[in-house]
Amino acid sequence: MAKFLKAGRSADAQAAEDAGVRATVETLLADIAARGDVAVREASARFDGWDRSDFRLTDREIRDCVAELSSRSLDDIRFAQDQVRHFAEIQRSGLKDVEAETLPGVVLGHKNIPVSAVGCYVPGGKYPLLASAHMSVITAKVAGVPRVATCAPPYKGRPAPAIVAAQKLAGADEIYCLGGVQAVGAMALGTETIPAVDMLVGPGNAYVAEAKRQLFGRVGIDLFAGPTETLVIADETSDGELCATDLLGQAEHGPDSPAILLTTSERLARDTLAAIERLLTVLPTAAIARAAWETHGEVILCEDDDEMVREADRIASEHVQVMTRDPDWFLDRMTNYGALFLGPRTNVAFGDKVIGTNHTLPTRGAARYTGGLWVGKFLKTVTYQRVMTDEAAASLGAYCSRLCALEGFTGHAEQANIRVRRYGRRNVPYGAAVEA
Numbered sequence: 001m002a003k004f005l006k007a008g009r010s011a012d013a014q015a016a017e018d019a020g021v022r023a024t025v026e027t028l029l030a031d032i033a034a035r036g037d038v039a040v041r042e043a044s045a046r047f048d049g050w051d052r053s054d055f056r057l058t059d060r061e062i063r064d065c066v067a068e069l070s071s072r073s074l075d076d077i078r079f080a081q082d083q084v085r086h087f088a089e090i091q092r093s094g095l096k097d098v099e100a101e102t103l104p105g106v107v108l109g110h111k112n113i114p115v116s117a118v119g120c121y122v123p124g125g126k127y128p129l130l131a132s133a134h135m136s137v138i139t140a141k142v143a144g145v146p147r148v149a150t151c152a153p154p155y156k157g158r159p160a161p162a163i164v165a166a167q168k169l170a171g172a173d174e175i176y177c178l179g180g181v182q183a184v185g186a187m188a189l190g191t192e193t194i195p196a197v198d199m200l201v202g203p204g205n206a207y208v209a210e211a212k213r214q215l216f217g218r219v220g221i222d223l224f225a226g227p228t229e230t231l232v233i234a235d236e237t238s239d240g241e242l243c244a245t246d247l248l249g250q251a252e253h254g255p256d257s258p259a260i261l262l263t264t265s266e267r268l269a270r271d272t273l274a275a276i277e278r279l280l281t282v283l284p285t286a287a288i289a290r291a292a293w294e295t296h297g298e299v300i301l302c303e304d305d306d307e308m309v310r311e312a313d314r315i316a317s318e319h320v321q322v323m324t325r326d327p328d329w330f331l332d333r334m335t336n337y338g339a340l341f342l343g344p345r346t347n348v349a350f351g352d353k354v355i356g357t358n359h360t361l362p363t364r365g366a367a368r369y370t371g372g373l374w375v376g377k378f379l380k381t382v383t384y385q386r387v388m389t390d391e392a393a394a395s396l397g398a399y400c401s402r403l404c405a406l407e408g409f410t411g412h413a414e415q416a417n418i419r420v421r422r423y424g425r426r427n428v429p430y431g432a433a434v435e436a
Contacts, residue, residue, distance in 0.1 A: 002311050005269050005299040008258060018206075025210045028181045029189070036191040043182035048125065050154040054193050055178040057159060062175060065164035077130065077166055083356030084134045088142040091375045105392030112379040114144035115220065117195070119187030120172070121202035122152035122163055125179055126254065126288070130166035135358045135373060136201045137170035143378035148172050149187060149197060153179020180204075181211045188215040201373055203228075203360050206256060222373045226363045228253040230348055231317035231337075233262045233308055233330060238323040238344065240271025244279055246321055246347055247272070247297070248289045255291035260298040260315060262308045269299050309333050316367040319348045336367045394424025398434040405433035 031039040045051040057065075066074070099109035120136035123129050133150065140148050150172040152163045159177040167175045176194065178186065184204070190196030200212050201222035209226035230250035232243050247259040263269050276293060280286045302308045309330065312320060316336035324330065327342040334340070338361030339351055352359045360373035387393045397420040404413035410431045417428045428434050 001303070002307060003301045005266075005301055006273065006297060008260075008296045008298045018210075021206050021210050022214075025181055025207055025214055029185045029211060029214060032182065032185040032191070033189050037186075037193055040178070040182045040186045040191055040194075043180070044178060047182070048153050048179050049157065050177070050179075052177075055151075055176045056193065057164065057175045057177055061159065062164055062168050065159055065161040066168060068161040069165050073162070074165065074169075077134075077162075077169055080131065080354045081134045081138055081166070081170055083354060084138050084358070085142060087356040088139045088358075088375045092142050095376055095379065103392060103395075105387060105389030106396065107386040107388060108383065109385075110381050110383045112381050114146070115140075115199045115378050115380065116145070117147040117149070117197040118145050118199045118201060118378060119184070119197035119219075120148060120150045121184055121187075121200065121204050121208060122150055122167065123179075123202070123204050123208070124155050124160050124163050125153045125205075128155050128160035128162045130160070130162045131353050131359060132202055133163060133166035133170050133172070135360050137167060137172050139358060139373060139375050140201070140378045141171045143375045145378050147174075147197075149174040149176065149194075151176045151178045151183035151187060153177070153183070181207050184208055184211045184215065188219045199378070201360065201377070205254065209363070222360060222377050223362045223370050224364055224366045225318075225360050225373075227256040227258075229258045229260075229318040229363050231260045231262060231312060231315055231320045233312060233320060233322045233324060234265070234268055234272075235263060235305075235324045236265040236268060237325045238268060240268060240273075240275040242323065242344060243268065243272040244275035248276060248279055248283060248293070250319065250348055251289040251292035251297065252283070252285040253288075253292070255288055255295065257292045258296040258298070258317075259293060260300065260317065262300050262302060262311055264302050264304060264308065266301055269301055273299060305329065312337070316362075316365045318361045318363045318367065319351070321346075321348055338362045338367050338372050390423035393419045394426070397424065398436070401428070401434040402436070 028043060041051055095112050097111045102108050118140045122132040137148050150167045154177055184200055186194045187197050188200055199220040203225040206226055209224055212221045228250050232246055234243050243261055251257050251259040261272055280290050283289055300311055302311060312334055313336040318338040320337040321341040322330045323344045331340060331342060341348055351357055358373045362370050397416040400416035401413050420426050420428050420434050
């Protein structure tokens, strides 16, 4: 049975915090719905210290931000975006429109149609997380979305040049310097200056994730992508320094970021705990990483690899890094995760920043029922039907008539019966089921 050498906060404490987040978000969204731009400006000034009459950046502002970056930085952004674009294009090539004659004279098909307007949230209040622009904007554009709007909060009192450059290079049609609930609320609900979108995508803090949850239905969303989660699965072939580095590398995202070690080696578990304490004395972001580790960090000792798989699927982490003697053994058996990182040569930072897979992934257990953001999320797979012959219309009509009668739906049955009369030239009494 799995043994906790270090446990995170209790479920009751997390539930109480979640309730407070829900109430705050509900109030903010209701205010935005009622007062539009005025409410958005007040929220931005209150939470980000950022106020202007129009949050959309002008072409001049965008050019100035891009000009602040060195050619090396711009080339690095382009490299990362090329990887994301290439993998998204590979994914898109696998999504085909289909059409088939399923019965004589009956043609069925489906088409993949891009969403018309998407709002991409790019988090950046603590750090300028430009990578999220690649993941959302490029993927939407590869899917064929005609209008992509982006929102990112101000960074140190102004638009973050790196985020703005990434948004521009990725192909965003509208770039807003606006963060938090006010950003996703404005994009979903629409205001006087920010036209509404049909879908919201992108990660964010607990408040942004909750806002997306409450707005779902009014608009589509990609998934519930809240604070970053990481799970390291390791055995005695790994070492404490590597495990500690990879856990803290994600814990620095924010004080609410869970970081968990699953291992079959108590020696590795103890070495990792010691290495974490040592690294927290030198890590520049230690204040944030320590808060996350102390509140949400866990070390779980398992009896064998099978138990590690069971625990990993129970946790259903956003990121799962596997550093064992046979990482592919876990690839073949695990079912609940956002993304797997197999072997010590790869890591979550590669996936976050540069390797090409999408880093917007399910959190809070959502990996039990959904994958991460990908090109298919921006496509609506819609069906169509065509009945081409009288014989097919009459044959289907007869079956449909009898099945509708079983349900007591006379109006439905008449839709079938009228076709049997016209195309099958049979005398069917009104409201009766077609005889076999």
